[in-house]
Amino acid sequence: MDGAVVVAGDLARIRYANVQLQPDPVLPTAETGTRYRSAERTARQTGALVIAVSRRRRSISVYRGAWRHVLADPVRLVGRANQALATLADQRVRLDDALHLLSALEFRDRVAAHDVRPRPAAAAAGAPHLGRGRAHCGRTRRGGRPGRPPTGADIDA
Numbered sequence: 277m278d279g280a281v282v283v284a285g286d287l288a289r290i291r292y293a294n295v296q297l298q299p300d301p302v303l304p305t306a307e308t309g310t311r312y313r314s315a316e317r318t319a320r321q322t323g324a325l326v327i328a329v330s331r332r333r334r335s336i337s338v339y340r341g342a343w344r345h346v347l348a349d350p351v352r353l354v355g356r357a358n359q360a361l362a363t364l365a366d367q368r369v370r371l372d373d374a375l376h377l378l379s380a381l382e383f384r385d386r387v388a389a390h391d392v393r394p395r396p397a398a399a400a401a402g403a404p405h406l407g408r409g410r411a412h413c414g415r416t417r418r419g420g421r422p423g424r425p426p427t428g429a430d431i432d433a
Contacts, residue, residue, distance in 0.1 A: 280295045298314075299317035323341050
């Protein structure tokens with residue numbers, strides 16, 4: 277398509293598509309191609325942001341008033357944009373993990389500060405709390421001592 281696409285000032289919608297630009301031909305331009313001359317002259321005449329894209333030249337030029345900027349090779353530009361988006365996605369995952377950890381630490385600190393410990397449902401209903409320790413009063417099944425793993429002597433006893 278060799279026609280222009282004109283978008284609204286807020287970039288929310290396309291106002292016109294496939295429009296032939298006819299800027300004042302006496303405006304100076306350093307461009308050689310018709311598309312680029314029209315883009316530069318339109319930018320000078322209107323002061324609007326104008327972008328010219330050429331598939332054959334593999335180039336993108338941006339104009340605003342008398343200012344002109346040629347973007348890097350579009351293939352490289354898209355590659356760099358994809359790499360930046362992948363980096364942002366990775367950083368988003370790390371941020372979410374950090375926020376989750378901070379939330380858990382904040383909850384732990386609030387519980388410790390107020391000495392509010394979650395109680396089992398039975399204790400909340402008035403039943404005695406039996407604790408969450410090991411069965412057999414802290415001893416292992418074969419007679420080992422609490423705090424160390426059983427040895428061969430404990431098992432043979």
